[in-house]
Amino acid sequence: MIEGILIGLSTALSLTNILMVMVGCFAGTIIGMLPGLGPMTAIALMIPITYGFDPSTGLILMAGVYYGAVFGGSTSSILLNAPGIPGTVATAFDGYPMAQQGKAGKALAIAAYSSFAGGTISAIFLLVAAPSLSKVSLAFRSPDYFALMILGLTAISAFSSKGQFLKAMMMVVLGLMLATVGQDSLSDITRFTFNNMNLTDGISFVLIVMATFAMSEALTIIFRGKDPNRAAKQISLTELGSIKVNKEETIKMAKTIPRSSILGFLIGVLPGAGATIASFLAYGMERNYVNEEEKQKFGKGSVHGLSAPETANNAACSGSFVPLLTLGIPGSGTTAVMLGALLGFGIQPGPRLYQTNPEIFWSVIMSMYIGMVVLLILNLPLIPYIARILAVPRNYLIPLILFFSVTGIYLMSFNNFDIFLMIGIAVVATFLRLYDFPMPPLILAFVLGGLMEETLRRSLLISDGSPNFLWDRPITLIILLITITIVGWQIFSTFRKKS
């Protein structure tokens, strides 16, 4: 492992890669700060720029963007009460009241220190857990992978959709349907192309991400522009106050950070759970841990209440890389985008990545840590200046997002059919979002579609067409039972709420 860490460090610490982490963190912070635009959009917008890079550099840039966007999301939560991403909603509960009390700088500093600490602790967990799990996952066979993907898709539908399980599952099926367009991987038979040559190679992953996130986010912002509930209640972006944290606040953070990090990491590892659930659970857990006096401060600017979700959401970000790097199966929408980018570089993540491309495996892990250091030392002092980005009028912001989306697709194919297709999908996605049909399950399903069909093919061929493969092996059976439990819980909670 020490050798691996050194390989990772030597790759991540090259001048180009350090520069990329810095650029990534900076760009991610700016994009993540804009309400409505989260890490998925930020990473998607970066994909075209990474075309010319080697895989390690491209992934390091994206890891920087990821952490930057999460940090940026916290900034808009604290300053505007408008979380950039769902994972920072809980941050606003105490961050925004603190900012209203004239302590916006302090709130941002607490968020930054907590994010850094949570990220650091979870990066250590990742260092230990990822290689061990890689070895274990070598024992996984096709039926296990198939069951694991079903679990991941069910879990993301259950956890990411605010009680709209059926809607999320419909999005999963839609994502899988879109993934079947084009040539069948084994027989080369074309499916669902309707004799259109442009669809023979299937729909590009970048196109789907750009359409359902970047472009559709931009259209949604314009579409809901007249909604008074969405108008940001802006506090002063120039007078943020001091960013110094006193001794008492440091002690409070020191108590909160370890338990929130552990919780966040464990939740992040679970398929589908991710930063949003981690931050809410950490907030709730912290409220139970503190004394009665501190409990009263929750929702009014509590240090514990701000530190806990910020620590947990960053810890969950690192945790979500565990299934991606070790099993090749992303557990969240953001890691699904990362998987798409990895596949674009010709790298198949999974248990063998650790052996075949150790420099990529370790450099991604190490760059996450470097990204957090950069965030702390570069972004924190610049926050008063970066915060002014929030004042950029949407009249300029929206066309620029559309421009980046179209450019990304144009660079890929130099073909206007793809741009038309992207606009069409973006319009449909905008209406679906309006009625709370979640997009992350669609993306995850689209990314996993090919692999899922492949593993199902192998499993059915091995079992001669019988569904026995689902319960023949203990691992498959256990995964299947967990999936059934999640579905059962969703049905139970539906009936309980009705009654």
Added chain:
Amino acid sequence: MRISPTKFISLLFLVLSVFYLYTAYNIQVFAFDENAPFNARTFPIYLGWAGIILSSLKIILPEKITTEVNHKHLDYKSIIYLIIISLIYAAVILKIGYFISTSLFLFASYYFLGERRWGLMFILSFPFVAAFMYLLHGLLNIYLRDPFLKYIGVMG
């Protein structure tokens, strides 16, 4: 009877799933693969059925959480303008080239979203696109096809 938008979308999804399933059954497979445990049709057929079952459940079951959208608060005019501009942009990008089409797209988008600071609109369209193209093509060495700039000799 008034059908809720969520149920209407589910109904559309049901129609899509039926069409998808019909198309899946009509996928041409090799004769020797016809009765194999798994062929190019198998996975799409499962998906078609899954889509039909899920959308039917959504239509039949009462809604636990209803999503209310106030249409008075939706800016249809701006979004229609933006979509039309984007479609025109997609249609002309190959003919008039990346630089001119993108710059005009940005300029028109700023205008239709209500911006009237002409100087800033110009800077954030033509020079901005030129700088971006230089970043991609000149610094990052990412090929950016533009027949017009090639014709006038600006790009190699």
